[in-house]
Amino acid sequence: MTPPTAKAFRNPRAQHGFQGRSCSIISVGAYVPERVLTNTELSRMVDTSDEWIVTRTGIRERHVAASDQATSDLAAEAARQALERAAIPAEQVDLIITATVTPDMPFPSTSCLVQEKIGARRAAAFDIEAACSGFIYALEIGQQFIMSRSYDTVLVIGAEKLTGIVDWTDRNTCVLFGDGAGAAVLHNRPGSHGLLTVCMGADGSKGNVLCVPAGGSRVPASTDSVGGRQHFIRMDGKETFKYAVQAMHAAAKEALARCELDISQISLVIPHQANLRIIDAVGERLGARPEQVFKNLDRLGNTSAASVAIALDEAVSAGRVKRGDLILLVVFGAGFTWGAAVIEW
């Protein structure tokens, strides 16, 4: 990995009266379930092939949660690992925010279930839903609590059991998704830069392009909704693809501009892992070198809100992110929603 060419950058947070506060990710953790589902196995379930899936998406296999594992179980594993690495006892956590589109149930929140599982008795807990962009949205929310002096320690989680809402008869979607969870411990660390900026955006006019039509107040669960397979993911892949490339590129550019950074100063770009062709197109438009862009979707598929959280954990564990490095996270998801974050590690 080539080191950043220059260290000079602007910290937008420093302009906003946050003196004496700084929000850093002090540790990360991740968990993926044991069971691996390969493209070859999938080709025995629907009319597809390893060759089609690899060339159109870059995905070779994905992990699938066991029937007795829910999203909170995956989330709790990732959270425990992140807290252990930070050497922070669960009782010290002030707030848990979980980003997910696959909560264990409509309520209570998955964050409350995680709080109980890990023993974070003092923590407030709530979920947020911004689909695949959820982890970046949750990072920004967690950071706001820290910078405003409300809390010092926030646990941010992205966790999904997408295989529970995938239509296993629809080859257009069932090849894309996998299960997993990633977690980050945010902490006030004065004197460091940490999360430099987070850009977020949404376009609700595209809500129907990628959605689960039933199971909410618009179409409550009924025998008709279940029979019509309306509780599964529906997606216009082409429309999603085109929008994703544009929105991820624009969000990343804006985040870099806010910090007065050039892409060459970024050690690692960690994009949402949805499709290799989307990742490559965004990387090219940004002018990133291929080795600057992190990819793990060949092994994990698209894990939605967990995607960049797991990728960040893997990048740190593999030594691809070192203290002081500048990294760029960039995401896109249903809503549509998108976001980008620049972090000094």
Ligand code: ACO
């Ligand atoms: N195996 C074999 N053939 C398939 C498969 C499959 N798994 N899936 C679709 N096809 C067929 C289609 O039926 C179509 O056949 P037809 O021409 O006879 O109708 C043909 O392949 C081409 O389909 P396209 O939709 O044109 O394929 P495309 O190149 O667009 O790739 C894909 C499809 C992979 C879904 C792509 O559009 C994509 O990745 N879109 C973005 C999806 C995404 O990233 N979603 C999530 C982002 S947000 C989030 O993470 C929630």
